[in-house]
Each structure stands twice: as C-alpha cells, then as structure tokens.
Amino acid sequence: MTIHLPPILRRQTVARIKYLFSLRSFWFHRAMINSRHNAIVVGLGVMGSATVCHLAQRGWRVLGLERLTPGHALGSSHGDSRVIREMYFENPLYVPLVQRAHELWRELEERTGTSLMIINGGIMIGPPHGLVVTGTLRSAAEHNLPHEILDPAETRARFPAFSLADGLVAVLDPRAGFLDPEACNRAYLDVARGAGAEIRFNEPALEWMPDGYGVRARAPDTDSSSQARSESCRPNSW
Numbered sequence: 001m002t003i004h005l006p007p008i009l010r011r012q013t014v015a016r017i018k019y020l021f022s023l024r025s026f027w028f029h030r031a032m033i034n035s036r037h038n039a040i041v042v043g044l045g046v047m048g049s050a051t052v053c054h055l056a057q058r059g060w061r062v063l064g065l066e067r068l069t070p071g072h073a074l075g076s077s078h079g080d081s082r083v084i085r086e087m088y089f090e091n092p093l094y095v096p097l098v099q100r101a102h103e104l105w106r107e108l109e110e111r112t113g114t115s116l117m118i119i120n121g122g123i124m125i126g127p128p129h130g131l132v133v134t135g136t137l138r139s140a141a142e143h144n145l146p147h148e149i150l151d152p153a154e155t156r157a158r159f160p161a162f163s164l165a166d167g168l169v170a171v172l173d174p175r176a177g178f179l180d181p182e183a184c185n186r187a188y189l190d191v192a193r194g195a196g197a198e199i200r201f202n203e204p205a206l207e208w209m210p211d212g213y214g215v216r217a218r219a220p221d222t223d224s225s226s227q228a229r230s231e232s233c234r235p236n237s238w
C-alpha cells in the first residue's frame with residue numbers, strides 16, 4: 001500500500017525518521033533513561049541540606065554533593081548557635097518567613113527527636129529613633145507581635161548582663177532564640193537520606209553545564225558525573 005502525503009508532511013516525516021536514527025536522538029534518550037536524579041544540590045551547608053531534604057520529601061530523586069567532610073568548619077553552618085528573631089528590624093516582609101521557619105524547625109525536631117531551636121527571647125538595643133529600634137517596632141506593629149520596650153533601668157533589672165547607656169532602649173522579642181546549626185544540618189541530612197536522597201561528602205562539583213535535557217554536574221570521580229532536570233547551587237566563597 002502506498003501512502004500519499006502532501007510535500008510538506010513528507011518532508012517533516014523524513015526529518016523525524018532521520019532524527020530517530022540520529023546520534024543526537026540516541027544520546028538524548030540515553031540521558032533520559034540513565035538519569036537517576038531530578039535535582040543535584042551542590043554544597044551541603046544548612047541551606048543545601050534543607051534543600052535536599054525538602055526536595056526528597058516531595059518525592060524528588062536528589063543528589064547532594066559536598067566537597068568537604070560532614071561538620072567541617074570552612075563554611076558558614078558550623079559552631080554552636082545562630083540567632084533567630086521574629087521581629088525582623090530589616091523589614092517586616094521577613095516576619096512571615098521567620099514564622100514559617102519556626103514551624104519547620106519544630107517539625108524537624110519532632111521527626112528526628114532532636115532539640116534544634118531554643119526560644120528564650122531576645123532584645124534589640126539602640127537609640128529610640130535608630131534603625132534597629134524603629135525597624136523592630138515596625139515589624140511588631142505590622143504583624144501584631146507581642147513585645148516590650150525597656151529603658152536602661154528595666155533592662156538591667158531583667159537582664160543584668162546588659163548595662164545600657166542613657167538614651168538607649170531595648171525592645172524585647174519574646175519569640176527570639178537560637179538554633180544549633182550543626183545539629184540542624186545533621187537532622188536535615190538524616191531526614192533527606194530517609195526520604196531516599198543520595199548524599200556524597202568529599203565530592204566537589206567541579207563544573208556544571210546544561211546538556212539539552214537538564215544539567216550535568218561533574219565531580220572528580222567520573223562515575224558521579226550526574227544528570228538532573230535541575231540544579232541548586234549552595235556553595236560558599238572558600
């Protein structure tokens with residue numbers, strides 16, 4: 001049986017058949033089949049670990065690459081404490097983000113049975129018309145947050161470690177506190193592994209490039225040259 005096609009369709013059909021048998025099509029489909037990951041996250045400080053964890057929990061197949069060892073001290077996520085403040089003086093826009101972060105830290109604590117965040121209150125100190133105090137009060141007003149304004153005598157009575165100069169005030173944020181950054185990092189990675197993420201330490205990403213399908217990240221071990229539909233870079237400046 002002969003099928004008669006109009007010239008334009010004939011040209012398109014021939015082009016499609018040529019493509020199906022071409023080298024380009026072979027590599028493209030091989031990449032689709034071989035790709036084990038939907039996302040590659042470069043850098044496993046607390047931001048990278050959180051990213052790996054949340055993607056894995058959403059069912060993504062994630063690869064996390066960290067060039068150094070777990071808990072290393074050459075980034076920003078090591079040490080004993082990081083402050084968390086609800087009354088963000090920098091801008092009230094941050095307040096809902098911090099409130100969501102509170103919920104997520106508590107969820108992570110429950111999931112891992114680890115204490116990560118201590119809420120013990122915090123004080124923001126400055127001149128009454130300065131950036132810190134006015135910004136803190138603006139966040140408190142816009143989001144209806146509980147707070148107290150303390151003069152130097154009240155501050156000394158309640159927080160004896162602080163001796164304020166005359167003319168300064170302190171704004172008490174009762175929902176400020178601190179996090180244990182190394183424990184947070186470990187907790188995220190534990191949950192990420194449990195959700196199926198592949199985590200590799202001592203494995204720097206040497207380069208990444210778009211490859212027509214998504215991205216490919218190259219690590220020193222050639223086996224770990226990996227493809228994914230997206231990549232998240234969370235490295236630092238070291």
Ligand SMILES: Cc1cc2nc3c(=O)[nH]c(=O)nc-3n(C[C@H](O)[C@H](O)[C@H](O)COP(=O)(O)OP(=O)(O)OC[C@H]3O[C@@H](n4cnc5c(N)ncnc54)[C@H](O)[C@@H]3O)c2cc1C
Nearest residue numbers: 043045046047048066067075076077082083204205235236
């Ligand atoms: C002294 C200090 C005090 C701070 N205090 C506070 C605070 O009180 N409150 C607060 O909220 N924030 C605070 N911060 C900020 C907060 O700690 C950082 O924003 C946060 O830790 C950043 O995490 P990160 O994952 O982005 O970066 P990092 O922790 O630096 O992680 C980046 C990772 O990328 C890895 N990497 C780099 N290149 C590659 C590569 N090619 N391949 C694979 N891996 C790579 C690095 O080894 C590193 O582990 C503070 C920061 C510092 C330094």
